Amino acid sequence: MGLISIVTVNFNQPEATLALLKSIDLYYPKANIEIILVDNGSAADNKTYFTSNIHRVNYIRSEKNLGFAGGNNLGITQANGEYLFLVNNDTEFTAGILEELSATLDHNPTIGIVSPQINYYDSKATIQYAGFTPMNYYTCRNACIGQFETDKGQYAGKAEPTGYIHGAAMMITRKALEQAGLMEENYFLYYEEMDWCEKIKRAGFEIWINTNALIYHKESLAVGKNSALKEYFMNRNRILFIRRNADLHHKLFFYSYFLCFVTPRNILKYLADRTSSFIPVLFRAIGWNIKNPINSKHLGFTLK
Incomplete structure (x- = not known):
């Protein structure tokens, strides 16, 4: 070896x-x-x-x-x-x-x-x-x-x-x-x-x-199993992955799917789970992708 x-x-x-x-x-x-x-x-x-x-x-x-x-x-x-x-x-x-x-x-x-x-x-x-x-x-x-x-x-x-x-x-x-x-x-x-x-x-x-x-x-030891940090980056980076790796027709379908289905579904889930504080986190994740190019180093999230 x-x-x-x-x-x-x-x-x-x-x-x-x-x-x-x-x-x-x-x-x-x-x-x-x-x-x-x-x-x-x-x-x-x-x-x-x-x-x-x-x-x-x-x-x-x-x-x-x-x-x-x-x-x-x-x-x-x-x-x-x-x-x-x-x-x-x-x-x-x-x-x-x-x-x-x-x-x-x-x-x-x-x-x-x-x-x-x-x-x-x-x-x-x-x-x-x-x-x-x-x-x-x-x-x-x-x-x-x-x-x-x-x-x-x-x-x-x-x-x-x-x-x-x-x-x-x-x-x-x-x-x-x-x-x-x-x-x-x-x-x-x-x-x-x-x-x-x-x-x-x-x-x-x-x-x-x-x-x-x-x-x-020992999964999720670093950020916790249910945290604003995890919620933000999972949503932000799901969009970013498609922006970086999908072709145009997949991108257009995904953007519609995420905004019309994933976003309202997640909001309802946050309300049901009593984690309504995650709602603005979700919109920050979406907003980051609207405002930033695919290679931006700006995270859009304050790390503690």
Whole structure:
């Protein structure tokens, strides 16, 4: 196994990040890997905390929160591996994950990026991700295969193309990275990995999953399962994804669909859920896309 660069991003979650680092150290104490940890605008400088526990960590601190894409991109620029494994800080490794994913890339040079199967950390027999269906560009919807199913081995042994990788765990080849480029940082949160897949596909590479590799994910640790931050970026970036990746007739249909169906449906849902404070957040998400070009770095949301 050649050098693999493991990149992860911490934002005010040192305990979760350390648990990830310890899981890497448990399964790969002497492997040919480098660990790059980007401390992404955390309130405290955690260098001593991490490096005193895991000595082989390359610690990089950003004074500013660069978002998911920006934090990972910062780590990528410092990576030396032929393969780069980007993992959320709220994941934990299992045995054989690096060998399985790297072997998938070794055996088929047309693959640009691959994800493992992902199960929920708090319910390890429950699947979160076993692939994605292709995107419906009329509605900007696709399905996560296997999500919430009990893992009975129904997806075991699959190494095959999939619609998209999962941003919680994705291994990319340096060749694909060089030809497709980095993730787009104006997404900040959500949809950036799907946009990256579109860039990778346009560069001539395939998107794969290998369910022989498994990682556990403590989902939504960073932004909460139901927050204004998540609501804003999920809606803003859903529109942005279509603006960046769909052709004209898909765009026109989607804009009508989002304004005439998604917006009133969401408002009714907010009222029913007693989260009416999300209504102006939704309109800010729409307004950002009206006011800003597709490469704008202006987020339109005040981060706390």
